[in-house]
Amino acid sequence: xxxxxxxxxxxxxxxxxxxLAGFWAGLSVIEREAARLKINVSALSNTIxxxxxxxxxxxxxxxxxxxxxxxxxxxxxxxxxxxxxxSPSAGLVVGLIVFAIFxxxxxxxxxxxxxxxxxxxxLFMVFVGFAHLLSGDAYxxxxxxxxxxxxxxxxxxxxxxxxxxxxxxIFLVICERLPKPAGAGLNFLxxxxxxxxxxxxxxxxRGDSIFLPGGFREAQVVxxxxxAISFYWMRRWMYSGLEENTSDLTVSNGTLKNADKRx
Amino acid sequence: xxxxxxxxxxxxxEFLMALSLVAxxxxxxxxxxxxAVGAPLSNTPSPREGFxxxxxxxxxxxxxxxxxxxxxxxxxxxxxxxxxxxPCREETPALEKSYEQYKGSNVVILGVNLTDQDSMREVxxxxxxxxxxxxxxxxxxxxxxxxxxxxxxxxxxxxxxDGIIRTVLVGGPMSETFIRSKIEALLKEVP
Numbered sequence: 001x002x003x004x005x006x007x008x009x010x011x012x013x014x015x016x017x018x019x020l021a022g023f024w025a026g027l028s029v030i031e032r033e034a035a036r037l038k039i040n041v042s043a044l045s046n047t048i049x050x051x052x053x054x055x056x057x058x059x060x061x062x063x064x065x066x067x068x069x070x071x072x073x074x075x076x077x078x079x080x081x082x083x084x085x086x087s088p089s090a091g092l093v094v095g096l097i098v099f100a101i102f103x104x105x106x107x108x109x110x111x112x113x114x115x116x117x118x119x120x121x122x123l124f125m126v127f128v129g130f131a132h133l134l135s136g137d138a139y140x141x142x143x144x145x146x147x148x149x150x151x152x153x154x155x156x157x158x159x160x161x162x163x164x165x166x167x168x169x170i171f172l173v174i175c176e177r178l179p180k181p182a183g184a185g186l187n188f189l190x191x192x193x194x195x196x197x198x199x200x201x202x203x204x205x206r207g208d209s210i211f212l213p214g215g216f217r218e219a220q221v222v223x224x225x226x227x228a229i230s231f232y233w234m235r236r237w238m239y240s241g242l243e244e245n246t247s248d249l250t251v252s253n254g255t256l257k258n259a260d261k262r263x
Numbered sequence: 264x265x266x267x268x269x270x271x272x273x274x275x276x277e278f279l280m281a282l283s284l285v286a287x288x289x290x291x292x293x294x295x296x297x298x299a300v301g302a303p304l305s306n307t308p309s310p311r312e313g314f315x316x317x318x319x320x321x322x323x324x325x326x327x328x329x330x331x332x333x334x335x336x337x338x339x340x341x342x343x344x345x346x347x348x349x350p351c352r353e354e355t356p357a358l359e360k361s362y363e364q365y366k367g368s369n370v371v372i373l374g375v376n377l378t379d380q381d382s383m384r385e386v387x388x389x390x391x392x393x394x395x396x397x398x399x400x401x402x403x404x405x406x407x408x409x410x411x412x413x414x415x416x417x418x419x420x421x422x423x424x425d426g427i428i429r430t431v432l433v434g435g436p437m438s439e440t441f442i443r444s445k446i447e448a449l450l451k452e453v454p
């Protein structure tokens with residue numbers, strides 16, 4: 001673990017730097033994939049930038065709304081550069097809404113656009129795992145397995161290693177699929193489904209879970225719901241993709257030979 | 264792939280999805296921990312969010328003693344500082360204002376001075392300069408800053424009424440809004 005780097009009077013949080021690097025690397029991959037899928041690269045970059053900006057503003061406003069009396073007495077604090085005064089859920093909702101509005105206004109094809117985002121998103125998740133490795137967050141549950149690491153005064157599952165390794169595997173799987181998508185939008189859905197499945201699996205080894213009544217881990221329940229939604233849309237889009245591909249080729253060639261190649 | 268191969272491929276993928284979901288549900292059920300509901304993440308004290316705050320007893324500037332464990336049931340803000348630290352100097356008025364605002368309620372603000380890296384004369388003049396009324400604790404041998412793994416100044420811990428650390432802020436300066444929002448969040452928690 002290497003949470004902070006001291007540079008004279010400055011204290012640099014290494015995890016934040018890793019996330020910034022992940023954002024930059026993810027965006028580069030997204031732009032390359034967008035060009036490959038013949039999507040307007042600058043429109044997509046702008047959409048991502050404005051969605052992030054809106055997400056940050058939404059996160060701050062969401063946090064401030066939790067403490068209206070505190071912020072109304074000092075509204076300038078809304079501009080403070082403090083990452084611990086953000087509401088992640090509010091930021092996510094606002095960011096997604098702005099993303100949807102931009103995609104619609106710029107008339108970008110939704111499913112290929114999502115596909116362009118998939119590999120960058122998967123790569124960003126690798127950096128999230130690495131950020132946890134640096135900060136010691138997302139730590140494992142106490143254990144006596146031979147590969148346990150001593151962290152926060154106990155022997156624990158090296159959950160940050162598990163997380164990084166699985167995220168890297170998902171990234172490689174997604175990249176492997178890039179040249180031969182089975183249908184527009186499926187790479188994105190597969191990324192979300194695999195990431196959710198990994199969270200369902202890995203959360204059981206975490207020592208910082210939030211528990212719901214009955215002892216269920218909140219993150220597992222949320223990830224299961226996301227996984228189910230991803231599968232539902234995969235099924236729908238896979239069917240429509242296959243039907244479109246099949247009918248296109250049947251009409252133009254009278255054979256399914258090329259459909260096999262595409263897949 | 265033949266025309267008849269497409270439906271069978273669909274079926275195979277549908278089966279895989281259903282199997283993954285069932286496996287996920289089973290794993291979620293198997294890995295639940297009923298005894299963990301409402302319990303701290305660990306009974307081992309550690310200077311981390313979600314852990315019990317390590318206990319300490321220190322002398323105060325006015326000759327008294329403060330033990331963290333005796334403040335259980337109150338929201339506690341522990342701020343590590345030194346007179347030579349510029350962000351500490353900048354955030355001190357916000358801490359004092361917050362202390363005055365919550366005085367009389369179940370909120371305690373403790374300023375732990377790293378006395379092993381400071382001088383008593385400087386500490387005295389610092390307290391006079393800012394007119395500090397919240398307790399100033401003297402970490403004369405650096406034992407408490409070591410216990411709390413203080414890597415940079417200022418470092419602040421926000422501890423709930425059960426003695427569990429909820430927020431750790433390394434660096435500063437903190438604004439009054441930040442301090443108050445963190446205290447309000449802890450006061451909202453059901454003990």
